[in-house]
Amino acid sequence: MDTLYATATPTVVAPGDAKARRFLDHLMARVGVDGLVAALRHPELLTLVRLHAAEVRDSVAFDAVTVEPVALADYAAEILADGMRTGRLLPTEPGEVDWREAEWYLLRLVAVCAVAAESDCL
Template sequence: MAVDAARASLDDLMAWVGVDGLVAALRTPGLLAAIDQHAAAVRDVLGERVTDAPALAEYALDVHAAAIVEGHLLPDPGRLDWSDAPAYLMRLVAVCALADVADCL
């Protein structure tokens, strides 16, 4: 994936789940801790590529695709109870957090 396309994909992801998820996490310490754990898992998978926009975008696309294949409905994040968010959404929010820190947005 090209860098510009990856950044656009990460921007879209941030608009879809990242903003709502991170705002909810800032209000709820337990949720923030859960997102941090998901971010650690992403760092474990991507290693040095965790600051690479294409690697983050491809990882997020894989998580999203797997959720669809597993039959998960993709909820409206604005209406979601983030304290009970499914793991795949938490993982996507973690990708957004990592992308923000890595200046990939």
């Protein structure tokens, strides 16, 4: 099983569509599910996640529409690497994050998960 981590060079550890999908699936399990559930419960958080998702799409969409799993996974790895460089790690336990007070990088990762789900990248 691939571990979820980022390297100093923002790329998914093992490139390829299937591995990118596993990476995104693992990210969904770590932050996406809890973050998206919280967003559905809190309209202001949902608005923030939607804004982040729009920025994610703008950054990774191939032809302004198509989102590829590898590009999305690489983008998420870059966010993870930036977080790690500043001492910000993913939560280790469900319910550990107060999503209404979540830091930017966690909201961006939740948005990556939302885009992955809507783009059939999981």
